Amino acid sequence: MCTYVTEKIxxxxxxxxGSGWFTVREGLVYVDHPYHACHEHxxxxxxxxxxxxxxxxxxxxxxxxxxxALIEAIQKALALAPPGLASARRPGS
Amino acid sequence: xxxxxxxxxxxxxxxxxxELEAYLARPLDDRPRAGVVVIHHxxxxxxxxxxxxxxxxxxxxxxxxxxLYSREGAGVSPDDQAAAARAKGGVPDEQVVGDIAGxxxxxxxxxxxxxxxGVIGYCSGGRQSFLAACSLDIDAxxxxxxxxxxxxxxxxxxxxxxxxxxxxxxxxxxxxGLFGAEDSHPGPEEVAVLSSQMDKLSxxxxxxxxxxxxxxxxxxxxxxxxxxxxxxxxxxxxxxxxHHLAA
Numbered sequence: 001m002c003t004y005v006t007e008k009i010x011x012x013x014x015x016x017x018g019s020g021w022f023t024v025r026e027g028l029v030y031v032d033h034p035y036h037a038c039h040e041h042x043x044x045x046x047x048x049x050x051x052x053x054x055x056x057x058x059x060x061x062x063x064x065x066x067x068x069a070l071i072e073a074i075q076k077a078l079a080l081a082p083p084g085l086a087s088a089r090r091p092g093s
Numbered sequence: 094x095x096x097x098x099x100x101x102x103x104x105x106x107x108x109x110x111x112e113l114e115a116y117l118a119r120p121l122d123d124r125p126r127a128g129v130v131v132i133h134h135x136x137x138x139x140x141x142x143x144x145x146x147x148x149x150x151x152x153x154x155x156x157x158x159x160x161l162y163s164r165e166g167a168g169v170s171p172d173d174q175a176a177a178a179r180a181k182g183g184v185p186d187e188q189v190v191g192d193i194a195g196x197x198x199x200x201x202x203x204x205x206x207x208x209x210x211g212v213i214g215y216c217s218g219g220r221q222s223f224l225a226a227c228s229l230d231i232d233a234x235x236x237x238x239x240x241x242x243x244x245x246x247x248x249x250x251x252x253x254x255x256x257x258x259x260x261x262x263x264x265x266x267x268x269x270g271l272f273g274a275e276d277s278h279p280g281p282e283e284v285a286v287l288s289s290q291m292d293k294l295s296x297x298x299x300x301x302x303x304x305x306x307x308x309x310x311x312x313x314x315x316x317x318x319x320x321x322x323x324x325x326x327x328x329x330x331x332x333x334x335x336h337h338l339a340a
């Protein structure tokens with residue numbers, strides 16, 4: 001089914017798309033038909049910068065298992081690093 | 094009849110004079126022929142849809158697929174255009190109707206056009222095919238598993254569309270509906286409601302629900318592809334257009 005449901009979050013970082021690096025401002029997460037992955041449905045994540053147009057996009061299409069493993073890996077990596085090391089609010093960063 | 098064709102990208106005029114990218118395929122012979130507007134699915138103006146356009150040309154029709162996401166920017170890849178359109182909650186119905194009207198006019202302006210137009214759409218395009226048939230003067234319409242023709246989208250869906258049932262009295266042409274028994278959008282109960290509404294309004298229609306098939310069974314590049322349903326479905330489509338689009 002086409003769910004159309006989209007979770008939108010503000011992001012701060014950078015991504016490399018089809019035309020090179022760009023500043024990532026927004027993330028869109030949805031569970032729907034993929035464009036490319038060979039599955040009926042996937043967890044689709046778009047890292048975008050609406051100010052730079054539709055081509056400023058890094059797209060990934062993951063199975064549910066992969067998406068959950070990714071969340072766990074991000075949490076583990078952050079837990080192993082000194083607290084706040086990658087924070088935008090870190091003093092002197 | 095020669096089976097040679099021309100296929101490629103053309104520019105057409107869509108809603109409110111907007112220039113749209115479109116993919117056209119037409120036979121090279123000089124026999125009179127009808128036009129078919131192919132409406133792409135929600136993932137956009139992709140290779141699989143262009144293949145469908147060429148299939149119609151190989152069967153004697155001039156066929157065109159307007160890129161309904163053209164406004165997301167020229168030179169932007171179709172998947173990025175689709176993502177941008179999705180983030181905005183899809184394209185407005187009035188705009189789609191104007192774009193399909195522009196595509197129909199383009200087909201009727203081509204040499205050897207017999208003046209008859211069919212529309213066919215898949216997934217969200219199935220709904221838009223029904224919408225076009227209720228809004229424009231069309232000769233035959235095919236709805237392939239279009240969701241939200243009968244029911245409104247669930248409240249949590251950001252999609253800016255509504256049920257089209259109230260437009261059904263304006264349906265201008267015969268309707269062929271092709272559905273999967275295992276689909277949930279539209280589910281069999283929605284198909285039954287639409288069929289009974291067509292009966293009530295005395296609208297000519299022919300619905301087929303294929304077993305062992307769900308949403309997207311025509312999509313040869315996706316796991317949803319079901320050869321038995323798709324092969325039979327294509328037969329129904331060509332029989333339907335052959336009957337209703339002959340001059």
